[in-house]
Amino acid sequence: MTEPSKVSPLSVPQHQPAAGGIAARARAASGPRYLDGLNPEQREAVETLEGPVLVLAGAGTGKTRVLTTRIAHILSQGRARPNEILSVTFTNKAAREMKTRLGQMLGHAVEGMQWLGTFHSIGGRILRFHAEMAQLKSNFTVLDVDDQVRLLKQLLQAEDIDDKRWPARMLAGLIDGWKNRGLGPSQVPPGEAAIFANGKGGKLYASYQERLKILNAADFGDLLLENIRIFREHPDVLRQYQQRFKFILVDEYQDTNVAQYLWLRLLAQAPSNSSSLPGLTRQSIGSSQDGSPGLDASRRPGDDEQSVTDGEKEKSTPPAKNICCVGDDDQSIYGWRGAEVDNILRFEHDFPGAKVIRLERNYRSTGHILSAASYLIAHNEGRLGKTLRTEDVDGEKVTVTGSWDSEEEARAIGEEIEELQRKGEKLNEIAILVRASYQMREFEDRFVTLGLPYRVIGGPRFYERAEIRDALAYLRVISSPADDLAFERIVNVPKRGLGDATVQLLHDHARKRRIPLFEAARAVVETDELKPKARGSLRDLVAQFDRWRAQSEVTAHTELAEVVLDESGYTEMWQKDRSADAAGRLDNLKELVRSMEEFENLQGFLEHIALVMDRDGEAEDEAVSLMTLHSAKGLEFDNVFLPGWEEGLFPSQRTLDEQGRAGLEEERRLAHVGLTRARRRAKLYFATNRRIHGTWATTIPSRFLDELPPASVEITESKGGSGWGGAGGYGPSRFDNVESFGSSYTTPGWQRAQARRGRSNEGQKRGGFDEDQSPFSGSRSDASSRGDFGFSRNKRGPLTIEGELVAKSTGTVSEFSLDDRVFHQKFGYGHVVKIDGNKLTIAFDKAGEKKVVDSFVERA
DNA sequence: GACATCTGGGTTTTT
């Protein structure tokens, strides 16, 4: 099919700016209540309903408010009904928040907003309606990463490919990447398809897709990719959605990947009657002409040359209707998983006639924090440019604290938190944001010792936990007997004596007769191919499932779940498990059953589970939040601690190596995100020594520290007591004579990285200011004197803090005695070896000796 | 087939 590339600017905007403006002003006097308190830019973003709109919303500028108010506006103006508004977010959390806030604004629950959700949930929804067009049934299963890998492993085995040399995980990553870029098996550039398993990559991708259809399953990428294909192959279907969605709103537009972009583009085109108009040329998705080189490969962040696609795209840009994308190019931090900052940078090209509105007034942070964040991000080149301003006071300066090692860093932060607490700060308003999740452990250890309540945000997703997936697998097999992956997962969990050999036999049978594993099991039981023990065991299992399936017709699904977990022996398996987290797993299972109550039936529950399950119901107790920078996006706290600002860790060496300059910029945006989470206090830390992969390494302060405005930064001494501190109040800087630590680097951090990066990208360009203005340059103690500090100078924290803790907990005398057997949520079982007030020293069976406040353990 | 031990590999971020 030829591309009708001459549809050019069909005079896009229907709106008359002048009239609209007047109308807006007229309304202002007596305007609806929900518009009250919006600043002019926000208001414009809300009221510009016609044509494409890009709202560049810096951190803390009221982005969510604009989005929700806009929806409220559309509804109250009667411009569309709730189910005619497509509103997409990235995370379930964001979707939920929008729903909540919309409900508050409209004063009633937001029924009917069926199209408010994540890209994936909406894509999944659409796909279920047209499943047969993708050779699926409407009750298809959404596979998680684990299932994917398992499936790929089987394919690799079938192809006789060494799973070691070519890990299934890697292939899963590749396929995911292709799907993120909107590429089906036939469209993967040959060069790329060849890099896996000596050229078999593309073929494997194709057979993977085939297998998915047979299993009636789709992976995350398919939820969008199949939509796109359906839209392109069935213009009538596409038109149906184009007509339905009168307004489209997109949150976090900077995080969209190519597939999401294409999906949006299709939906955002004005419905055309000439069905010969698939529009969309960006990279000829789904066109049967196979992938010519240059399809897409060019579009990686960091490659700046793609003027070819650019020109071509522009010619055929179809008219776009009322799409409003909200985002912040400075907060694009998901490039590594396929997000294209480019999407937002090129919005005006992609949607001609677009109105761009900048929200630059920040309502969150103090002056110093904002200036630090702005100054830092100004070092990036690829940005649309925004200048955040605030009318808030300057507030406290951003502090930078160096410490000897990561342990001391944790200690220092722990003490500062206690100090803040004494000043009356709420623990809920304190967060520690780390670059990598392994940094969290040290803080957890420290807080456990201090008895400081904390909670980890993000962590392993609820539905990714083994026990949840196991439980779900049982339910999946009940609901769809053909779900081989689910069956395989639980066939021997708990142990039933059905090992690899048995499963292999079932596979053979299933393949020979082209039946699902479960049916194969039923058949095999009737033969004598299995040893009596396995045979009996398998027969019982089949019988059990038959029974459950029958029961599912008459029993409530929550009750069924309980019965299944019970009768299968699954619950018992964990009850017998003595490991530390068994109790938590049982809790999770209960939580799972409880969460099922929200759904009508098992089917409904399973359909939504993979997409919607994330950890809800976090306890609302006062606690410090601990999370990665990535999961902090969208959150805000009065006090934010940012540890680990060291070269290699932050910016991450790996990102630098793999993505070069683009990676550095993304890391810098991550730093910017971190800083802008803070309302009143931002505290940065770096350690001189850090354990990486088990061995100690000397590190140098992050280049990002040098990119902060001196006037807004204060270098402080480590409250942990040791570390730097000494001479003249100066902290270390990248100009440290690092040689004395055995490092071969004599140049500043960024220079070193520059040298390393040379191959992948053009050299580093500096913007901004002179090195000498760095807050870290200038006089300071020389390196050799530093070794003296170590831990010895540490006078330990003020005793008053401990006193408080004692008073707060059960009393001065512990209820435990020496040698008592105890259980701890995190460390498991152990016995008491020392008692000091309410502080116990416990020798844990697995975790070794730890000091723990007694309220954290219970008698075993 | 189940369990113990070993080795090698990977350690960012996630719908």
Added chain:
DNA sequence: CCCAGATGTC
């Protein structure tokens, strides 16, 4: 350093 997967042993 820690984990998962693979191998080896009973």
